[in-house]
Amino acid sequence: MTMLAGKCALVTGSVQGIGLExxxxxxxxxxxxxxxxxADADQAKAACAELVAAGAPDARYFDHDLSDPEAAGALVRDALAWREIDILVNNAGIQQTAPIKDMPLETFQRILTINxxxxxxxxxxxxPAMAARGYGRVINIASVHGLVASANKAPYVASKFGLVGMSRVAALEYAAAGSRESGGVTVNCICPGWTETAIIEPQILERAALHGGDRAAGVADLLSEKQPSRRTSVAAEIGALALWLCNPIAHNLTGVAIPVDGGWTAQ
Structure with missing residues (x-):
């Protein structure tokens, strides 16, 4: 028996990148x-097929636009009409950089709505349904920017600090649900540092341009400011941590924000 046999996970933003991994x-x-x-129909079909090939007994695509405040709750309700949701991973997120003085209010609000x-x-x-069954996992993909700030990222940092704080509140409210045997209900954040995803590609290319278009040099330049390891993570590493958090043995690990940041927040 595999560890999550009989369970179902809803992963937002899972057609690519960290969410797919x-x-x-x-x-x-x-x-x-x-x-x-x-995603378009081909992307959605390919993601579902890839996950079934990986071992999922079934995969179904949902296209709710999370920039609509009402859509997120509807996403869960529609998914629940398909299967019980044992694991919820809030991964979908956007970022746009600009100084506070130049950040449009509508952009600030859109980032907070989605993130x-x-x-x-x-x-x-x-x-509530997780608590009633005695097992549930909420894993919120925050960011190192849920723990420390950087210039020109006010809405992103605000959203991720908020996500870490909100996750701690939820962890407290559901800490007593379930048991060691059932696995309990936990709410945690994963806080990646520099990770190879599309969201950081514009920043890499900007730095690469300073080094004659050398992408590797651009990555090294970008990481040298913040991440002592000077190594990016890959999305599969975040997937492996998320999987471990779903193990029933992790029943007492709740309300934490785990950095995967090469020492960034240790400084």
């Missing part, structure tokens, strides 16, 4: 996957 890790341990993201409000709505819809 988390979904793959859970699928390999037997979880059915509710796939979510903004923070949507996670509130999905947790609100999913956690």
């Amino acid at each position: 988390i979904a793959r890790a859970l699928a390999q341990e037997g979880a059915a996957i509710a796939v979510h993201g903004l 923070l409000t949507a996670a509130f709505a999905t947790m609100q819809a999913a956690l």
Whole structure:
């Protein structure tokens, strides 16, 4: 028996990047996957097929647009009409950089809606049923920017600090649900540092341009400011950590924000 046989995970933003790798890790341990993201029909079909090939007994695509504050709760309700949701991973997120003086208010609000409000709505819809069954996992993909700040990222930092704080509140509210034997209900954040995803590619290319277009030099330049390891993570590493958090043995690990940041926040 695989560890997550008979369970189902909803992973937002799971048609690519970190979300897809988390979904793959859970699928390999037997979880059915509710796939979510903004994708065309071919991308959605390919992601579902990839997860079934990895070991998921089933995968279904949901296309709810999380920039609509009402859509996140509807996403969970529609997924629940398909299967019970045992694991919720809030991974979908966006970023746009600019100084505070130049950041449009509508951009600030859009980033908070997708990165923070949507996670509130999905947790609100999913956690009561998890508590009733005695097992549940909420894993919110925050960021190193949920623990420390950087210039020109006010809405992103605000959303990720908020996500870490909100996750701690949810962890306290559900800490007593379930038991050691059932696995309990936990709420945690993973806080990646520099990770090879599309969201950081514009910053890499900007630095590469300073080094004659050398991407590797651009990566090294970018990481030298913040991440002592000077190594990026890959998305599969985040997937492996998320999988471990789903293990029933992790029943007493709740309300934490785990940095995967090469020492960034240790400074």
